[in-house]
Each structure stands twice: as structure tokens, then as C-alpha cells.
Amino acid sequence: MTTTRVEGGQVLLPDGSVERADLLVGTETGEIVSVGDPEEVAAVEETLDASGGLVIPGLVNAHGHAAMTLLRGYADDKPLDAWLQEDVWPIEGAMTPEEIRAGTDLALVEMIRTGTTAFCDMYFHEEAVAAAVAESGLRARLAHGVVSVGKSEDGAWADLEESVEIADRLDGRAGGRITTAIAPHSLTTVGEEYLREAVSRARDLGVPLHFHANETGDEVDPIVEERGMRPLEYADDLGMLGPGDFLAHGVHVDRTEIELLAERGTAVVHCPASNMKLASGMAPVQELLDAGVSVGLGTDGAASNNDLDLFGEMRDAAMLGKLAAEDASAVPAEAVVRTATEGSAEALGIGSGRIEAGEPADLAVLDLDAAHLTPAHDLVSHLAYAARGSDVRHTVCDGRVLMRDREVLTLDERAVIDRANERAAALVERAT
Amino acid sequence: MTTTRVEGGQVLLPDGSVERADLLVGTETGEIVSVGDPEEVAAVEETLDASGGLVIPGLVNAHGHAAMTLLRGYADDKPLDAWLQEDVWPIEGAMTPEEIRAGTDLALVEMIRTGTTAFCDMYFHEEAVAAAVAESGLRARLAHGVVSVGKSEDGAWADLEESVEIADRLDGRAGGRITTAIAPHSLTTVGEEYLREAVSRARDLGVPLHFHANETGDEVDPIVEERGMRPLEYADDLGMLGPGDFLAHGVHVDRTEIELLAERGTAVVHCPASNMKLASGMAPVQELLDAGVSVGLGTDGAASNNDLDLFGEMRDAAMLGKLAAEDASAVPAEAVVRTATEGSAEALGIGSGRIEAGEPADLAVLDLDAAHLTPAHDLVSHLAYAARGSDVRHTVCDGRVLMRDREVLTLDERAVIDRANERAAALVERAT
Numbered sequence: 001m002t003t004t005r006v007e008g009g010q011v012l013l014p015d016g017s018v019e020r021a022d023l024l025v026g027t028e029t030g031e032i033v034s035v036g037d038p039e040e041v042a043a044v045e046e047t048l049d050a051s052g053g054l055v056i057p058g059l060v061n062a063h064g065h066a067a068m069t070l071l072r073g074y075a076d077d078k079p080l081d082a083w084l085q086e087d088v089w090p091i092e093g094a095m096t097p098e099e100i101r102a103g104t105d106l107a108l109v110e111m112i113r114t115g116t117t118a119f120c121d122m123y124f125h126e127e128a129v130a131a132a133v134a135e136s137g138l139r140a141r142l143a144h145g146v147v148s149v150g151k152s153e154d155g156a157w158a159d160l161e162e163s164v165e166i167a168d169r170l171d172g173r174a175g176g177r178i179t180t181a182i183a184p185h186s187l188t189t190v191g192e193e194y195l196r197e198a199v200s201r202a203r204d205l206g207v208p209l210h211f212h213a214n215e216t217g218d219e220v221d222p223i224v225e226e227r228g229m230r231p232l233e234y235a236d237d238l239g240m241l242g243p244g245d246f247l248a249h250g251v252h253v254d255r256t257e258i259e260l261l262a263e264r265g266t267a268v269v270h271c272p273a274s275n276m277k278l279a280s281g282m283a284p285v286q287e288l289l290d291a292g293v294s295v296g297l298g299t300d301g302a303a304s305n306n307d308l309d310l311f312g313e314m315r316d317a318a319m320l321g322k323l324a325a326e327d328a329s330a331v332p333a334e335a336v337v338r339t340a341t342e343g344s345a346e347a348l349g350i351g352s353g354r355i356e357a358g359e360p361a362d363l364a365v366l367d368l369d370a371a372h373l374t375p376a377h378d379l380v381s382h383l384a385y386a387a388r389g390s391d392v393r394h395t396v397c398d399g400r401v402l403m404r405d406r407e408v409l410t411l412d413e414r415a416v417i418d419r420a421n422e423r424a425a426a427l428v429e430r431a432t
Numbered sequence: 433m434t435t436t437r438v439e440g441g442q443v444l445l446p447d448g449s450v451e452r453a454d455l456l457v458g459t460e461t462g463e464i465v466s467v468g469d470p471e472e473v474a475a476v477e478e479t480l481d482a483s484g485g486l487v488i489p490g491l492v493n494a495h496g497h498a499a500m501t502l503l504r505g506y507a508d509d510k511p512l513d514a515w516l517q518e519d520v521w522p523i524e525g526a527m528t529p530e531e532i533r534a535g536t537d538l539a540l541v542e543m544i545r546t547g548t549t550a551f552c553d554m555y556f557h558e559e560a561v562a563a564a565v566a567e568s569g570l571r572a573r574l575a576h577g578v579v580s581v582g583k584s585e586d587g588a589w590a591d592l593e594e595s596v597e598i599a600d601r602l603d604g605r606a607g608g609r610i611t612t613a614i615a616p617h618s619l620t621t622v623g624e625e626y627l628r629e630a631v632s633r634a635r636d637l638g639v640p641l642h643f644h645a646n647e648t649g650d651e652v653d654p655i656v657e658e659r660g661m662r663p664l665e666y667a668d669d670l671g672m673l674g675p676g677d678f679l680a681h682g683v684h685v686d687r688t689e690i691e692l693l694a695e696r697g698t699a700v701v702h703c704p705a706s707n708m709k710l711a712s713g714m715a716p717v718q719e720l721l722d723a724g725v726s727v728g729l730g731t732d733g734a735a736s737n738n739d740l741d742l743f744g745e746m747r748d749a750a751m752l753g754k755l756a757a758e759d760a761s762a763v764p765a766e767a768v769v770r771t772a773t774e775g776s777a778e779a780l781g782i783g784s785g786r787i788e789a790g791e792p793a794d795l796a797v798l799d800l801d802a803a804h805l806t807p808a809h810d811l812v813s814h815l816a817y818a819a820r821g822s823d824v825r826h827t828v829c830d831g832r833v834l835m836r837d838r839e840v841l842t843l844d845e846r847a848v849i850d851r852a853n854e855r856a857a858a859l860v861e862r863a864t
Contacts, residue, residue: 072806073813077750077764110803276751277817279760306817307804312744318509319708319748328711332509371542372739372821374504374849375856381505385709385738389804390822417806424807 002027002046004401009050009365010379011035012057014342014354016334018379023055025361030398032361048394048401050365054379056337057353058117058362058397059310060344063210063248063269063298065123065145066132067095067103069110070424071303080216080278088303092124094431100125101132102423105416107308108136112408114309114389115364117397118344118351120269120298122183122210122248126166134174137402137410139362141348142170143183143210146198148191160184160194164201171207177398179207179350186212187231188219192238199239208244208349211235214257215249216280232257241266246347248298249274250288251281258284258291267294267347270339272316274300282324285317285331285339296347297340309389314340318384333384361399366391434459434478436833441482441797442811443467444489446774446786448766450811455487457793462830464793480826480833482797486811488769489785490549490794490829491742492776495642495680495701495730497555499527499535501542502856503735512648512710520735524556526863532557534855536564537848539740543570544840546741546821547796549829550776550783552701552730554615554642554680558598566606569834569842571794573780574602575615575642578630580623592616592626596633603639609830611639611782618644619663620651624670631671640676640781643667646689647681648712664689673698678779680730681706682720683713690716690723699726699779702771704748706732714756717749717763717771728779729772741821746772750816765816793831798823 006023013019013035024033024044075087095103100123111119118139121129126142133140144163148156167180182202184190190198190211202209214220214231223231232253235241243265250261250268261268270283288295297317299308314336321331341353352359366387367373373382373391395403402410438455445451445467456465456476507519527535532555543551550571553561558574565572576595580588599612614634616622622630622643634641646652646663655663664685667673675697682693682700693700702715720727729749731740746768753763773785784791798819799805805814805823827835834842 070807071809072818073808073810076810076813076817077754077761079760083760106803106806113803273751276755277760279754279758279762282755302818306813309804309820312747312820315744316751319705322509322711323708323714326711328511328515328709329509330711369849371538371545371845371849372741374538375502375853376505377503377856377860378505378508381508381738385508386504386734388741388744388820388822390820413803417801417803421807424809428809 003033003044004046004048004399005044006048006050006055006363006365009053009055011055011355014356016380018054023355025396025399027399030361032355032357032359034357035355048365048396048404052367052369053365053393054368055355055363055365056115056383057341057355058351058364058395059115059340060296060348060351060353061111061116061119061298061308061310062246062296062344062347063120063271063300064308065301066107066119066121066129067100067123068301068303069106070099070103070420070427072306074303074428091427091431094427095125097125097128099423099427101128102419104129104132105411106420107302108132108138109408109411109413109416110308111138112136112395112402113392114311115366115392115395116308116310117362117364117395118348120210120348126170130170130173130178133178135410137397137400139177139350139397141179141181141350143167143181145183145185146194147185147189148194149189156191156194160197164205167207168205181208181210183210186219187235188222195238195240208246209240209242210246211240212249213247214252217252220252230254230257232260236260236264244349246296249280249283251275251283253284258287258293261288261293262291265294267296269296269298269344269347270317271298271300272320273313274304276316276320277304282320284324285321286325289335294343294346295339296344297336310340311388314384333381336384337380361396363396364392365394367393435465435476436478436480436831437476438480438482438487438795438797441485441487443487443787446788448812450486455787457828457831459831462793464787464789464791466789467787480797480828480836484799484801485797485825486800487787487795487797488547488815489773489787490783490796490827491547491772492728492780492783492785493543493548493551493730493740493742494678494728494776494779495552495703495732496740497733498539498551498553498561499532499555500733500735501538502531502535502852502859504738506735506860523859523863526859527557529557529560531855531859533560533564534851536561537843538852539734540564540568540570541840541843541845541848542740544568544827544834545824546743547798547824547827548740548742549794549796549827550780552642552780558602562602562605562610565610567842569829569832571609571782571829573611573613573782575599575613577615577617578626579617579621580626581621588623588626592629596637599639600637613640613642615642618651619667620654627670627672640678641672641674642678643672644681645679646684649684652684662686662689664692668692668696676781678728681712681715683707683715685716690719690725693720693725694723697726699728701728701730701776701779702749703730703732704752705745706736708748708752709736714752716756717753718757721767726775726778727771728776742772743820746816765813768816769812793828795828796824797826799825
């Protein structure tokens with residue numbers, strides 16, 4: 001068995017403690033073989049130097065639209081409606097598979113650089129996304145987003161069929177690193193008949209449902225008015241809240257909905273930066289956690305963030321969680337680190353977000369020897385509040401080293417950046 | 433005249449536009465000689481390579497407690513009262529001048545690394561802080577913080593005298609890079625008679641007043657109850673709101689207070705990360721700006737942030753400002769960049785935050801060639817939302833290069849980090 005020894009570092013263990021340990025990683029099995037006393041870990045040829053560093057589970061970005069990196073900074077500081085209608089949708093309508101690939105490659109480089117090893121993508125031209133994921137070495141759950149509002153009936157059904165077809169076709173690709181989902185965009189942008197069909201098809205395929213829900217007040221009110229029930233009660237009636245399903249945002253959820261999520265085992269992916277930047281509101285994260293809801297963390301698309309750095313997202317989640325709860329002890333450091341690792345992995349149903357023998361070898365190694373991470377009173381605090389993606393030295397996914405000493409090994413970073421610049425400029429030129 | 437040519441970069445100009453330009457900087461005068469067409473800028477021997485980069489005004493951190501870096505991550509996720517009483521105050525009470533120096537040096541390294549060229553410090557043992565500032569090459573406005581609550585009358589007067597003596601003694605040090613202020617801690621921790629005397633002594637010395645105000649609801653209510661007026665009306669009655677004076681936080685301010693600040697020309701230093709982390713609330717930044725109040729940006733101490741990176745603070749300010757205004761178009765990118773440069777410089781009355789001929793040569797040069805800053809639709813958006821301190825390549829203050837190609841030149845970073853680790857450990861050991 002070929003193995004890599006991750007040596008010399010401290011390691012964040014599943015119980016939240018940090019210990020000096022070496023890791024043995026199976027390069028072919030993609031699993032952690034052992035976590036242990038440096039003396040007891042077998043000598044191997046391949047090593048990854050973690051000295052002066054902290055080994056953490058690879059971060060998991062549980063909600064996003066990867067190729068939106070091409071729109072980073074394109075149209076900020078606008079109200080959600082105007083932003084979507086005037087800027088985002090016209091550009092998205094013009095995007096070719098080549099542009100989706102260019103934007104996704106850019107996202108993957110940024111994720112590898114910032115210690116993210118798995119992510120969820122809800123967008124379109126997912127075949128191009130899958131090709132990028134396969135090459136990058138990351139894990140992903142991919143879904144073609146379905147919208148029926150504003151489409152003909154035929155167009156809407158075709159969109160749903162495409163979603164099902166893509167979910168079926170891509171599931172299991174890249175040696176199993178790619179999994180899929182059925183993704184009706186939201187409860188207000190997809191009509192009831194399509195939502196029902198989406199549920200039925202997802203269950204047939206055995207893939208989860210992923211959708212936006214309760215992001216803004218404007219999304220909640222029409223459902224309450226038309227149907228006399230809360231959005232997640234409506235979703236539950238349609239069978240959309242299953243144990244493997246996961247929804248993004250969950251900002252405007254009431255007590256009944258929180259309990260429903262906990263009972264059904266449906267995960268919420270919290271996207272604090274996007275919720276702030278679009279002035280959507282504050283998700284009640286501490287309440288969700290207290291109720292036993294599984295909470296993951298996502299950056300959302302780069303156009304409403306504007307980066308894909310989950311370290312910044314952990315910080316945002318801790319800070320916004322306190323503000324929402326009006327309590328400085330709410331959503332503490334260890335809770336946000338858990339949401340970005342185990343919580344997100346559980347939401348997506350891929351990876352585990354835990355460093356222990358037998359778990360997938362998805363890891364990031366951070367440099368601790370930096371002014372902004374000094375002194376070392378509490379390394380979990382540093383992960384939540386002071387570390388940033390640029391502190392990541394190595395990234396490992398499925399036992400394979402994707403970045404070593406800050407050099408991305410699986411993608412040609414120079415070419416990816418140049419192509420993204422070219423494609424973004426051409427896209428804006430063409431669409432406006 | 434010795435000059436340095438900052439060449440090859442794009443430059444952020446005072447009107448918010450970005451242009452390709454070279455800068456000529458007077459090494460001895462400490463001023464920008466010219467900003468212009470690369471062809472027209474005279475050839476010089478000393479150069480600073482800004483190619484592929486963006487030259488911005490050095491960022492100004494207008495409120496903080498530098499040596500609190502020693503408490504970074506020491507006690508997070510606690511309610512404000514318990515945090516201060518159980519953790520912060522006992523440790524601070526034990527800090528020696530050597531520890532203040534060690535913590536300040538650490539803060540200065542972090543600030544230089546993240547493109548900050550001037551800052552405000554309200555703490556104690558300021559002689560040690562001044563020594564660190566002198567060596568580092570940064571600019572600063574320093575103040576000994578005065579508290580009377582919990583002290584004997586003699587003790588309180590002695591504290592005020594120390595503040596005045598220090599302000600007088602340090603003002604103008606380090607070739608004028610050090611200026612001072614009188615800093616009564618807040619309107620609730622300093623009694624009325626001491627506040628009156630602080631005003632009088634500040635006016636005599638010709639230095640501004642700096643104080644915390646309206647940070648939490650708990651700070652506002654007692655004043656309203658006891659005096660039948662808002663805190664800033666009380667401060668105004670005492671003469672604390674002059675044109676050079678500046679206050680930190682201003683979270684819970686009403687319309688009357690906002691108008692008062694605008695009329696008096698007293699600046700507010702917004703500290704969004706600290707306000708979120710301590711669950712203090714959301715300052716109405718867009719309202720303050722609309723009313724014509726001068727708004728600067730500060731990180732506050734590292735214990736409630738937990739870093740000193742003003743790029744993160746700009747992002748926090750934009751995001752929190754939108755949430756507070758319930759409007760995604762509030763506090764846009766250009767506004768937060770302005771608060772961290774011109775706004776903070778105006779609040780502190782040092783530097784200018786503007787790149788133009790005749791202004792102080794306080795600059796940072798960022799690398800733009802990175803995945804997270806691609807594509808280049810809008811560089812001002814990138815400054816606010818996507819850039820981080822680790823993107824800074826060079827830092828220049830007063831015409832002197834403090835960091836070149838990410839190497840800090842004025843302080844021994846290795847020694848500073850090691851000493852901070854040792855001192856922090858010894859301090860906690862001694863105080864607990």
C-alpha cells in the first residue's frame with residue numbers, strides 16, 4: 001500500500017482537541033490509515049511536512065455556484081432584485097460551457113488554495129463542472145439548478161429533465177469523488193407540479209434534493225399568503241425534507257420550521273456573507289444548533305461574497321451568529337469549525353470532516369508561525385477568528401496532495417487565471 | 433533629494449478611480465513628489481516594483497489597543513461583562529511595560545504586513561508603545577486610557593494626570609510620526625468631574641479627545657435615566673465633541689446624536705468586527721455618512737476581533753452596514769475604502785489617506801495576480817470584498833519602505849513572534 005506520512009504537525013481531532021500527531025494516509029485507498037504517536041507511525045517514502053503547522057479536516061463548502069467567480073466584483077452593492085435582473089441573469093444567460101469551465105477552474109484553484117476539499121455546485125452546464133472537478137482532485141456534489149418561473153411549460157419540464165439526466169449521468173464519476181443532487185432552485189421559482197416531480201425523481205435515483213429556502217422575507221410572504229403555511233411546511237408537504245436533503249440559507253425560519261428540520265433530518269447550509277451582502281437577514285444559527293438541526297457552511301457564489309474562503313465564512317458565521325442571538329457566547333469558535341467540517345460533510349453526504357483512522361483523507365495543513373496567529377492560547381479560536389485561506393500550506397483530498405507548499409499541483413494556476421480574465425472580459429462584452 | 437520610484441503599478445486615486453501610474457516618493461521629505469505618466473516620472477536609483485499590483489493609500493486603523501494581541505484567542509465567546517471582569521481586566525492589571533512592548537511589536541508587525549501605516553492606541557505604558565512605534569516606522573496617535581470608576585479619588589486624578597503627562601511628553605516624537613490624545617475611557621467609566629478636567633487639559637495641550645461612546649445599550653441607558661439626555665448630548669454639554677475629537681463605536685446613536693456629530697465635526701470610528709463579536713449591535717453607518725459625519729474604521733483590540741487586518745474590517749463594514757440599513761446598496765465598496773483611508777486619517781488627524789503630490793507618502797502595494805482577485809472587473813470592489821492583508825507586497829510610511837516583497841524591514845519579525853509567545857505564556861501563568 002502506498003502511503004504518505006503527514007509529519008511534524010499538530011492535529012485537530014474530532015473531539016475539538018489539538019494534539020501533536022503524525023498521520024499516515026493511504027494514497028490509493030484515499031483513507032486515513034492512522035493518527036498517532038510520531039514514533040509509532042511507520043516510516044514511508046512520501047512525506048508531507050506539517051511541522052510548525054496545524055492539520056485540520058479539509059473544509060467543505062456546502063452551497064455555491066462555482067463559475068460565478070467570473071462575476072466577482074462585476075456588480076456589487078445593488079438590491080437583490082435589480083442585481084439579479086439587470087446584471088446576473090443576462091450574463092448567466094450568455095454563458096457557454098467553456099465559460100462555465102473557466103469560472104469553475106478559477107473557483108477550484110481558489111478552493112484548493114484555501115483548504116477546501118469538497119463543495120456543492122448548483123448551476124448549469126454541469127458536464128463542464130464535472131470535468132473540472134475530475135481534473136482538480138476535489139470532491140463535489142453537483143446539480144443542475146431547475147427554474148420554472150418565466151419559462152413555458154415545455155421549457156420548464158425540459159429543464160427538470162435535464163437536471164435528472166445530469167444527476168444520473170454524473171453520479172459516481174471521477175472514481176466516486178463526484179456525486180449529484182436534484183436541485184429545484186427554490187420554493188418560489190419552481191412551480192408545485194415540478195417540485196413534486198423533482199422529489200419523485202430524486203427518490204428514484206437515490207440522490208438528495210438541494211434547494212434555496214427562506215433566504216429573504218420576499219420569499220416567505222407569498223407562500224404564507226397563498227398557502228396559509230410556512231415555506232418549510234409547504235416543502236414538507238411536498239416531501240422535500242428528507243434525511244439526506246439539504247437547503248441553503250434558512251434565514252427567515254420560525255420555531256415550527258426549525259423543529260420540522262430537526263425532526264426530518266434535513267440540513268441547513270448557512271451562508272452568512274451572502275446573507276449580509278444582499279441584506280437578506282440573520283439566520284438563527286444558535287437556535288438551529290440547539291434544536292439539533294444539522295448545519296453546514298457555504299460561501300454561495302463569488303458574486304455575493306466575493307471570495308470562496310471558508311475561513312472568512314467561519315469568522316462571519318461566528319460573528320453574525322452572536323449578533324442574531326444578541327449574545328456574545330452564541331455560535332462559538334468550536335461550533336463554526338464544526339459547521340465547516342463535519343456539519344458541511346453531513347449536509348452534503350460526502351467526506352466526513354473528521355480526522356481519524358478509516359475516514360476519507362481530506363486534509364488541509366495551515367502554517368501557524370505568523371504574527372496574526374500569535375500567541376497560541378487557543379488554536380480553535382484562531383481557526384474561527386484569525387486564520388485565513390492564505391495560511392494554508394498543503395491541501396490533500398482523497399489521499400492525493402492537491403497543493404504542496406502553496407503550489408497547486410493538479411491545475412495550472414497561471415493558465416486558469418489568464419483564461420478566467422479573458423473569458424470574463426469576453427462574456428461581459430458579449431452580454432452587455 | 434533622495435527619491436524612490438514606485439513603478440509599474442496601477443494606482444487608486446482620491447476620486448476612487450484606478451489608473452496606471454508611477455509614483456515618485458521623497459525618502460527624506462516623506463511626501464509624494466508626483467503621481468504620473470510613467471514616461472514623465474524621473475528615473476531614480478531606488479525603485480519599488482509595483483508591477484501587476486495596485487498602489488493604495490496606507491490603511492489607517494483609527495481605534496485599537498495594540499498590545500491586546502497578547503490576548504488574541506485567550507477568552508472568546510463570552511458575554512462582554514464576564515469577558516472583561518473574569519479575563520481581560522485581571523490580565524491587563526498584570527501587564528508590565530515589557531509585555532506592552534512585546535504585544536505592541538506583534539501588532540506592528542501584523543499591521544505592516546497587512547498594509548496599515550497609521551493607527552491609534554488607547555492603552556497604558558504608552559512610553560513602551562512609543563518606543564515600538566519609533567522603531568517600526570509607522571505613524572500613530574497614542575493615548576493613555578483614563579478610568580475613574582472603581583478607583584479612589586486620588587487614584588482617578590493620578591490616572592488623569594498620567595494621561596496628560598504622557599500626551600504632553602510623547603507628542604511629536606519620532607520626527608513627528610507620533611502624536612497624542614487625551615483618552616477618558618468612556619462616558620460611564622469616567623466621572624463627570626474627570627471628564628471636565630480631561631476636556632480642559634486636552635484643549636490646553638492642543639491634542640484631541642478620544643473615547644468610547646454608545647458601544648452597547650448598557651452604556652446608553654444609565655445616562656438617559658440619570659441625566660434625562662442621550663450620551664452624546666451629555667458629552668456635548670461637557671465640551672467633548674470638538675472638530676478634532678473622535679469617538680469609537682457609536683453603535684447606539686439616535687437621530688439627534690447623529691446630527692450633533694455632524695454639526696460638531698466629531699468623527700466616529702466604526703469597529704464592525706468588535707461590535708459583532710461582542711454582540712454590541714449594528715452602527716448606522718450609512719445614516720452617519722448621509723448626515724455628513726466623518727467615519728473612520730478600526731479593528732479595536734485583537735481580543736475582540738481577532739486580527740488587525742483592515743481588509744477584513746472593510747469587508748465587515750460593508751456587510752454589516754447593509755444589514756443595518758436593510759439595503760444591499762448601503763455602505764458600498766468605495767465608501768468603506770474611503771473610511772479606511774481618508775475617513776480614518778481625518779478622524780486621527782494624521783496622514784491623509786490620499787495618493788497625490790504633496791501628501792504624506794504612506795502607501796501599500798497589493799498583488800493583484802491571484803485567483804481570489806480574478807477577474808479584474810472592479811478593483812475597488814476587490815479591495816472591499818475579496819482582498820486580504822496577505823495580498824500586501826510592500827508597505828511604505830513617511831517615504832520609508834517598511835516591508836519589501838513581504839519582508840518586514842524595520843522590526844525583526846522572528847524575534848517579535850517568539851517574544852510575544854513567551855510573554856503571553858508567562859503573563860497568563862502569572863495572572864491566573
